[in-house]
Amino acid sequence: MDDVGAVPTEPTDAARVAGPTDPAADPVDTAGAAKATEFVRAAEALDAAQAAEPPAEASPTSSPVAHSGGIRGALRSATGWAVNTAVLTTAAVTNGVTETVSGVAGAAARATTGAAVATIKVADPALRATIRAIAEIALEELDLNAIVQEKVDIDAIAARIDLDTIIDRVDVDRVIGKVDLDSVVAKVDLDAAVSRVDLDAIVGRVDVGKVIDKVDIDAVVSTVDLDAVVERLDMEAIIARINVIGIAQDVIDEIDLPQIIRDSTGSLGADAVQGVRSQSMQADDAVAGFVGRLLGRDRRTELS
């Protein structure tokens, strides 16, 4: 974050060699250090350029020896030696100048870097404040929502988010513990929810036989007051709904009522016949007795 009072640190030699500072390693003055290292890098590049020049360490004493004899050769040799000497001298001078310049430039660069670092140290807080103010003004003036909607591809961002990792880090139990389920359920229209449930399908999947097997029907019935139940029944209405004639016909068919009637009639007929016979016998005896008395007959002689 912005640190207005922070004092920018001067980059170390190791930092100069390494290059720009790692923002993560030096969070205090990353911006100033970055600028300083840029100057250092430029100086280093200049040094590297010096080191990369072809070696010009030719000894003045070494000279191309012209094997050709004579004046030409000597002349050539001399010329060559002069040229070489000139070149070497020039190179040496150049190197000296270059080194001097490099040294000067390096020193200047170092000085400049130091100055830049110092400048950065001083200017950074102001710069930060300025940037902060600008940012605040920008936020007030700009419609970030519109900018995001127009410019930002939220879908692409969302596609790159690893939701599984995020969810794994969520403590669901704590989340649920903070939810007032009673108030949530109170807002739910249970009637509407239940009305959408296919109860027929649910009931169709229920094994009613197993449910009934688990029920102790004897215990249930034992708790029922059957007398009270019977008292509430309208027996007349029940009997009115019963096909008494049909039931009676079925009973008659089953018990073979005609045979019973025949048997009873036969027994009645037999009893009637027996009665008639008995009475006729008595009448016979009575008549015989009367006639016998009329005729003066001894009862012992009758039926002898």
Place this chain on the structure above:
Amino acid sequence: MTVATKLARAERPAGIVTRALACAVDILVVALLASGTYLGWAFFKLLLDPKNFSWPETGLWLSMVGLMGLAVVYLTFFWSTSGRTIGGTLMGVRVVGPRHRIMRFTGSLIRAFFCVVFPIGLFWALVDSRRRSVQDVVLRTKVIYDWSSKPPEPIPAVKDALPDPR
């Protein structure tokens, strides 16, 4: 069972009231049979000549003869088979011959003819000490009380029942 026991257990002779009621039933049955015969005869005439149908005329003489003949046939049949007519079955009486046996056909026929021709002979049972009618006296038959459905058990002759003197 000894002869004496059998004799002692022989059915009692039926009196006038029972025999009269049985005869009345028999007369009713014969009348129904005669009516049925007459109707059958008329129906047969109707089948033969429906256009010119007329009730058959039998005349009094033919009617009487026919009725009596039907009665003789009726009595003969039942007396010779079981000893009891329909009237006798109803009143529980049976006609038996000598030795307490069911009469044979000849005896049944004679008795039947005798009863039909001389029905007044029945009333002699009112006077007779053993409740026998004229027909019973002449033909040596008896009319006894018998309420069982089994035929009467014949009684052997006394001479057969006595031990051999030798």
